[in-house]
Amino acid sequence: MHKYFIKVNWIIKRLFPSYIWNLPREDNAVYLSFDDGPDPVVTRWVLDQLRNYNAKATFFCVGENVEKYPELYQSLIDEGHATGNHTYAHKNGWEINDAEYMDDVAAGAKFVHSNLFRPPYGRIRSSQAKQLATVTGLKKVHVIMWEVLSADFDTSFTPEQCLSNVIKNVSAGSIVVFHDSEKAFKNLKYSLPLTLEFLKEKGYLMKKIELIQEY
DSSP: OOSSOSBOOHHHHHHSTTSBOBOOGGGOEEEEEEESOOOTTHHHHHHHHHHHTTOOOEEEEOHHHHHHOHHHHHHHHHTTOEEEEOOSSOOOTTTSOHHHHHHHHHHHHTTOOOSEEOOGGGOOOHHHHTTHHHHHTOSOOEEBOOSEEOOTTOTTSOHHHHHHHHHTTOOTTBEEEEEOSTTTHHHHHHHHHHHHHHHHHTTOEEOOOOOOOOO
């Protein structure tokens, strides 16, 4: 039994209404996102796949990885994708105190300049979420969750199951999570190209997350 939902249900969304779980359905768009990069092998491979389908995506980057690979991070932006803060060291907000967590968020913001934020593991306390704008120096920070989880990071899933997790649950407006990490690469390498092909065949637009808000 896995400790997470492949598709987030309406009850969770209603319990946490200030977080963004999906985007408007009428746009006929799907919003692919990639967590934990950039990785010099996996992220470059992901960029190649997205380019093949003229797809845009949102990369929630770990600050220490951006610090290691700044040129790769810049290539995400140069190719028209969006980026979001995923903290500096990928800490779990439920397992550490607020001060330590906010320090990690602030450290990540030094390398990822974005008003989009995704908490690692999707775990953040409301007391932490309320401090995001203050510690990053922004007027507004959007907490971006997701509607569909590929579970590519989970080695108990086969690549075929990861693909199925997405194509059976995705719909217009869905935010979908993949991971551009070495751990996820086996599952990602199989599931991402077939997901892109599926979305193209179904006529979905593949867009980055753009929430216009003054910094």
